[in-house]
Amino acid sequence: GSVTSNLPAQEAAKKLLAHQNVTLGTSSGNTCPGGNASAKDNLNQVAAGKGMTRCPCGGGGSIGASSTLLNSLVDIANAGANFRINFIAGACHSGGSSHYGGTAVDIQRTPALDAFFAKYPKVNSGPTYQVSGVKVWFEDSSHYHVSLTGR
Numbered sequence: 001g002s003v004t005s006n007l008p009a010q011e012a013a014k015k016l017l018a019h020q021n022v023t024l025g026t027s028s029g030n031t032c033p034g035g036n037a038s039a040k041d042n043l044n045q046v047a048a049g050k051g052m053t054r055c056p057c058g059g060g061g062s063i064g065a066s067s068t069l070l071n072s073l074v075d076i077a078n079a080g081a082n083f084r085i086n087f088i089a090g091a092c093h094s095g096g097s098s099h100y101g102g103t104a105v106d107i108q109r110t111p112a113l114d115a116f117f118a119k120y121p122k123v124n125s126g127p128t129y130q131v132s133g134v135k136v137w138f139e140d141s142s143h144y145h146v147s148l149t150g151r
Contacts, residue, residue, distance in 0.1 A: 003133035005071040005078070012070035013046035016085075021077040023084040029055060029091030037090030039105070046070070057092040058100030066103045068133050068148060073105065075132035081116045084108040086143055104147035106139070113144065 005012065016022050017040075024040035032055035035041075042052040042065070051062030065088070076083070086106045089099055098104035107113070117136055120129040127138035137145040 003068055003071050003075060005074045007067065007071055007074070009046055009065045009067040009070050010049050012067060012074050013043045013065065015074050016070065016077070017043050017047055019074070019077045021080070021082045022073070025084065025086040025090075027090075029087060031055075031092040032057065032090050039085040039088050039090065042088040042090065043085075052089040052102060054089045054100050055091055055093075058089065058097065063089055063100060063102045066148065069103055069105065069146070072132040072134040073146070079116075079132075081113060083110075083113055098147045098149060103149075104145060106143045106145055109138075109141065109143050117144070 007015065024038070024043060026038045026040050028035050028037040028041070036053040037055050045052050046065045051064050054060055054063050073085070084107060086108055087099065088105050089102065093099045117129045117131065120131045122128065123130050123135055129136045134146050134148060139145040
């Protein structure tokens with residue numbers, strides 16, 4: 001489906017920080033030295049009107065967050081999904097990762113999320129679901145990769 005929330009990134013971040021269905025990782029990742037790039041840090045940065053701290057292996061510095069991505073996460077939470085955002089711009093991902101462009105998050109996989117996403121159409125007959133303006137890719141047994149492009 002398409003995105004139904006239409007908030008500026010700053011307001012969407014505030015909603016996610018306060019949403020009862022959303023929990024946030026507090027680690028920047030074992031392979032991401034320097035800190036301040038946890039999911040919680042990143043959303044607090046956006047809520048304060050700042051860029052998100054990127055993991056040094058993603059180029060360091062800061063990057064803006066996609067309002068479409070954040071609004072889609074608000075929609076998913078409002079639809080009843082309970083989820084934990086593990087990483088946004090933190091953790092080391094492959095070179096050129098959409099995480100470092102502010103357009104992807106990793107959310108922790110649970111059986112309840114598997115059932116929630118199974119209600120949505122699959123894209124390209126792969127392990128990707130189209131949900132509220134984003135694609136949700138089954139990355140591995142531990143998490144889903146959620147982004148505007150899926151992979």
